[in-house]
Amino acid sequence: MTTITVIRGDGIGPEIMDATLHVLDAMQLGLSYEDADAGMVALEKHGELLPEATLASIAKNKIALKSPLTTPVGGGFTSINVALRKHFDLYANVRPATCFPNTKSRFSSGVDLITVRENTQGVYIGEGQEVTADGETAVLTSRVTRHGSERIVRYAFDLARKTGRKKVTVVHKANIMKSTSGLFLKTAREVAAQYPDIQCNEMIVDNTCMQLVMKPEQFDIIVTTNLFGDIISDLCAGLVGGLGLAPGANIGTDVAIFEAVHGSAPDIAGKGVANPCALLLGAVQMLDHLGMPEQAARLRKAIIGTLEAKDSLTPDLGGEGSTMSFAKAIASRI
Template sequence: VRYAFELAKSTGRKKVTAVHKANIIKSTSGLFLDVAREVAAKYPEIEFQEMIVDNACMQLVMRPEQFDIIVTTNLFGDIISDLCAGLVGGLGLAPGANIGVDAAIFEAVHGTAPDIAGQGKANPVALLLGAAQMLDHVGQPENAERLRKAIVATMEAKDSLTGDLGGNGSTMGFAQAIASRL
């Protein structure tokens, strides 16, 4: 929770929303919400909002612009991240980050996609956007932005897109098209 507020502070974000189910799962989700409230009190300059997960999912579909940073537990985070991936075009476009005090892991939300492994069908964008998140995290925002711009330019040009994006390109072809724009 503290990381969410520190991230908001360091990136100029204005609001952190704690997504929970403390009304039903009183012990674990209640504890999460108690901790979120304690941490929020130490960051009075950042707006703090509490939202039950059911409503948060609906609000993400209806009015996603109201959110800035969402902090939640692993279970709800998994569900919400897939919902958000659907809002932007699917799992092939969504990176994921699990950031702790001492370690961070960046990934494609869709995981390893074992059903298409080795077939050259996987969309590399989610993993590359995860790499951009990692670059931001390690203090290389310029390189992260270069990578994001190369991805956007490749997608706008419809160059070597994979099947999930309506193209007939391969994983390698799509990745090479992005790399050529770096």
């Protein structure tokens, strides 16, 4: 039996987690769950946003499934997601974007790519943040290392080999950010030379965004630095129907956390209409990581089958179902 740390999260988090666990239980995978608190729920219950007990649970179980956590804009506490990535050195953020049937997407076919984002460096390190006393100037430090660049690019090429993908696109801004992005690109070229079986091309980030909108089918795996990867992965989600269909995996050497990447959506919390697909697709990634590829394929097939049948879909997908009725429809196809 494998024990997974479960973080139910804020807003719609508990609802989509209940739906996801309902489907996983129907698969009879021998999984057990250890609940842990984080976010606003943890603050209310324990007086802190990320309790030591939660960190200890993740460290012990090595695997966590996480619903969205609330992060305020422009002030308040630092992102708990960033804190988790830094604490466990979850250096690889892996975001697939694939076309699904009967979704309100820009592309009905042709999009099947993965964004591999460096998850611990760049401007997200949160160091050197300073605003002058007069409030007129703000400064933020960005740091990129050869080690960090090497391991994320190697992860992308290894993922290409593992999944049978043929091309890795290195996305950068080395023409302007010659130090940080320049080091990333130089290191990526060195790593790419060690994978002659995988095609590699380079693309400046602004051109990448344009090309993704115009011809997304040209991409297979994208690897890039933290901020660029954050933006590009959301853009890719928009191509295939939005964040409601966007899972994410945060991978480290010892620990992995799988999640829905959308927000906590407090405006619909408690209404039972939240789409659980993103977290369910995160569970697909989790099962692959756990060495259960056949079970992962079963779950993915059941999700696609339910979308094709338009069975109990939530309102965002054009249906009249609820979060749990959608989950039960998926579970019936397992």
